[in-house]
Amino acid sequence: MHQLWPPVSRLLASALREGTGYSEFFLAVARAYAGGRGLSSSIHHLIKLLERLQPTPELSLRSALLYVEKLGAGGYAPVVVDCLGLPELYWLYAKLREAQPRALAVYAYVNETGRTSGFLEEVRKASMLQVATTLGGQKVSSLDRILHEVMSKPAQLEELARKAHTHFGAYVEELARLLPTRAFIVSDHGYDFAREGDLWYLEHGREPNILSKLAPLVVVEKHYIY
Numbered sequence: 001m002h003q004l005w006p007p008v009s010r011l012l013a014s015a016l017r018e019g020t021g022y023s024e025f026f027l028a029v030a031r032a033y034a035g036g037r038g039l040s041s042s043i044h045h046l047i048k049l050l051e052r053l054q055p056t057p058e059l060s061l062r063s064a065l066l067y068v069e070k071l072g073a074g075g076y077a078p079v080v081v082d083c084l085g086l087p088e089l090y091w092l093y094a095k096l097r098e099a100q101p102r103a104l105a106v107y108a109y110v111n112e113t114g115r116t117s118g119f120l121e122e123v124r125k126a127s128m129l130q131v132a133t134t135l136g137g138q139k140v141s142s143l144d145r146i147l148h149e150v151m152s153k154p155a156q157l158e159e160l161a162r163k164a165h166t167h168f169g170a171y172v173e174e175l176a177r178l179l180p181t182r183a184f185i186v187s188d189h190g191y192d193f194a195r196e197g198d199l200w201y202l203e204h205g206r207e208p209n210i211l212s213k214l215a216p217l218v219v220v221e222k223h224y225i226y
C-alpha cells in the first residue's frame with residue numbers, strides 16, 4: 001500500500017469539495033508548517049508524514065520513471081514540469097476536475113533532495129529536456145523560473161500570495177487548458193515556504209526541505225471532442 005498517495009489525493013479532493021480557491025490554498029500551505037486549523041491542519045499532517053517517511057521502492061523516482069514510460073507507451077502525452085508545488089498541484093487538479101475528465105489520478109513520489117539534480121541523478125538522465133525527449137513529450141520550465149525570479153524575494157505573505165496568483169495560478173490554468181486529451185504531467189520536485197522575520201519567500205531543496213520532496217504525477221484522460 002502506498003502510504004503517500006491516498007493522503008495527497010484526499011487532501012486535494014477535500015479542498016476542492018470545500019470550494020477552495022488557489023490563493024486560499026496557497027495561504028493554507030504557508031500556515032501549515034506551524035499547524036493551523038481546517039485545511040492548514042490537513043496539510044500539516046502531510047508535512048509530518050513527509051518528514052517521517054522512509055524511502056521505499058514504490059515511492060522512488062526510478063519507480064516514477066518506469067510508470068511514466070509505460071504511460072508514454074500507452075499513448076499518454078508526456079508533459080515534464082520543472083517544479084510543481086503543492087498549491088499548483090491543487091490548482092491543476094481543480095481545473096482538470098472542472099473540465100470533467102473521464103479519468104484523473106494523482107500520484108506522488110519522493111525526491112529526497114528536493115532538487116532537479118537529485119531527480120536527474122536518480123532517473124539517470126542528463127537534463128529535464130532529456131527526460132522529456134526520451135518520453136516523447138515536452139518540457140515546461142516556467143514554474144521553476146517564476147519561483148526563482150519572482151517568488152524567492154522576501155515579501156509580506158499577502159503580497160507573496162498575490163504574486164503567486166498572478167504568475168503560478170495563471171500559468172497552471174493555461175497548462176490545464178492546453179493539455180492533450182490523454183496526458184500526464186510529471187514533476188521533479190515541489191517547493192517550501194521559508195521566512196525571514198515577518199517576510200516570506202519560496203525555495204526548494206534547502207531548509208525546510210519538506211514539501212520540496214514531493215514529486216507529483218497527474219494522469220488525465222479528458223473527454224473526447226467530436
Ligand SMILES: [Zn+2]
Nearest residue numbers: 083144148204
Ligand atoms: Zn529551481
